[in-house]
Amino acid sequence: MDKPPIRPRRGPLRTADAARESGYSPQQVRDLERLGVIPPATRSGNGYRCYTPTHLHALRAYRGLAAAVGPVAARRMLPELRTATLAQAASAVSALHVRLARERDEALHAQEALLAVRAEASGSACARQSDAMTITELAAALAVRPSTLRFWEQEGLLSPERVTSLRARRYELPAIRTARIIAALRGAGYGVPAVRDIVGSLHGPAGLEETRRLLGHRLDRIAARSVALLRAGSDLAAVVMAEREPPRA
Structure with missing residues (x-):
């Protein structure tokens, strides 16, 4: 009104x-x-x-x-x-407008990641080594601190690969997609246990549909806040x- x-x-x-x-x-x-x-x-x-x-x-x-x-x-x-x-x-x-636009972009990236997870589950996706990220690169892409990614790892939300003699973290495409979904859900206010359950069910039909619904709701809320x-x-x-x-x- x-x-x-x-x-x-x-x-x-x-x-x-x-x-x-x-x-x-x-x-x-x-x-x-x-x-x-x-x-x-x-x-x-x-x-x-x-x-x-x-x-x-x-x-x-x-x-x-x-x-x-x-x-x-x-x-x-x-x-x-x-x-x-x-x-x-x-x-x-x-x-404030920039912040809301950033949140919207994060949710859209998460939706794209979810589509890729769905394609991956059906066997139609392939990852390229050149698409991998270091912890610093992924943190910058998600606008979070590297310590946040380490925390997600400790909580069982995210599993990077370690490829150097110094055990440096390296994230391949599946982990990057999962990280984008985690970031969007955490930004929407979901706690670690709820996000853990969602991530654990991502490769099942029910989990994919529930995550799609949650991300859609996230975008609707951002739109309402922008208005x-x-x-x-x-x-x-x-x-x-x-x-x-x-x-x-």
């Missing part, structure tokens, strides 16, 4: 007004103010909170950010956007620019 526009109005908004127009409860509005997510409200002569359209933009921006990156990150980011320079604020928001961030865009811009508008006479 599209967001209704924030209409200019005469006089300040009460807590109930801000709650109704932002979709939060009055207590949530007060809590978000207490946490510093929205600017402090001014007080009327009788002590009641007085909100402005800027507060409504901040409340809506928080909703979109929370859906895109989680409430903890959103609570941290919004106060920073209000005090950052314009360049810093623009860079921070752009980084939430796009919908928050105009409110985020209003929050950023509100702190930079010259004071009115």
Whole structure:
């Protein structure tokens, strides 16, 4: 559902007004103010909170950010956007779009790896020695640390080959494909035991279908988060620019 526009109005908004127009409860509005997510409200002569359209933009921006990156990150980011320079604020928001695009690419790579695993299981795939990676190369490709790959190995998720006298790890195509699937599932929040079960069943029809379903759900969630961030865009811009508008006479 599209967001209704924030209409200019005469006089300040009460807590109930801000709650109704932002979709939060009055207590949530007060809590978000207490946490510093929205600017402090001014007080009327009788002590009641007085909100402005800027507060409504901040409340809506928080909703979109929370859906895109989680409430903890959103609570941290919004106060920073209000005090950052314009360049810093623009860079921070752009980084969120880049992060979501990266997550989408990882999930798509995992889907491609799953198709290759399926072809491999049917005997139609072949690996080339030149496609192997070192632990440093694979970590860079997955945007994780080499220690993460070692941890996956310790947990029985990934099995590299060691080919040098120094026992250096080397990953062939089957291990690279599995690593991409592991990275996507871990990024989706699946714990090690669940990922271990999925990886263990990858070469069976049921395991392949379940993994395909999980990766599809992962892509759907990333798309929903991307849309939430796009919908928050105009409110985020209003929050950023509100702190930079010259004071009115």
